[in-house]
């Protein structure tokens with residue numbers, strides 16, 4: 347490994363954070379504590395997820411609007427094609443714009459019948475994410491309303507995959523439709539990312555492919571999500587969390603260390619941007635950033 351100090355001198359890693367919109371007051375407090383504690387890390391942007399089936403439309407909007415108006419952070423709002431007409435989806439985008447949001451994470455989303463069920467286009471809705479990206483790009487450029495667009499990508503095949511050839515052509519089509527960057531599904535082995543990066547570059551995908559780093563200390567929850575979205579959970583990870591079901595503190599420490607080690611290995615291979623799935627937990631994202639050598643802006647100035 348390059349030492350952290352050497353790497354820092356070369357380039358400050360760039361980070362972004364994903365949050366989810368809170369469901370109740372307690373979760374709201376936790377989210378805002380997380381936002382405030384991560385703000386000094388000066389992320390490129392922070393993104394807010396859009397619940398399955400569009401279930402968090404208002405809450406996602408309210409969260410990004412508050413981030414835009416009350417913090418120095420640049421919000422990105424997730425938006426899916428699920429269970430809504432094209433007009434509804436574009437109205438949500440327009441509402442984001444009015445709230446000061448200029449960056450959208452455009453997704454097809456999962457079937458309303460749940461993750462793993464076959465994708466169904468909503469009546470009057472977008473057929474796929476390419477159509478959504480094209481519509482976002484065409485959204486009132488006459489008024490200078492041009493969104494930055496990020497999209498998802500899958501270094502390990504998505505459950506809906508019909509093979510690499512289709513997947514890579516599909517990702518290239520997202521780029522051609524106007525996507526600015528792709529953010530990966532989470533993964534735990536650096537080679538999974540690097541092999542995917544090679545495949546993507548060979549397929550003509552030139553946009554940044556930012557690794558999504560999972561900070562989920564609940565290992566049983568992690569295994570469930572990984573099973574649903576096609577991410578592999580290596581044996582060594584099972585061993586690390588073994589016997590810790592009732593020890594949340596130790597799981598937190600392990601989670602931050604695993605994430606930091608993965609980032610270090612990715613950085614050794616030239617990666618300079620990381621997107622963290624924070625689960626609205628400030629301590630894990632903060633300690634991972636510190637382990638990466640990233641300091642809050644005030645500490646750096648001092």
Ligand code: FAD
Pocket residue numbers: 394395396397398399424425426451452453454455456457474475497498499500503504506507508512513514516517529530531532558575
């Ligand atoms: P796509 O990239 O369009 O498709 C997913 C996969 O299916 C690709 O591998 C693609 O090649 C393949 N595929 C698509 N269409 C076809 C076809 N016609 N034939 C064959 N193969 C096909 N979900 C939410 O509900 N809310 C969120 O906020 C959210 N945020 C996310 C953020 C990130 C960074 C990531 C990685 C995922 C997120 N998801 C979210 C999950 C996402 O909605 C699901 O993974 C969904 O199933 C796919 O959406 P997508 O935009 O990636 O789809």
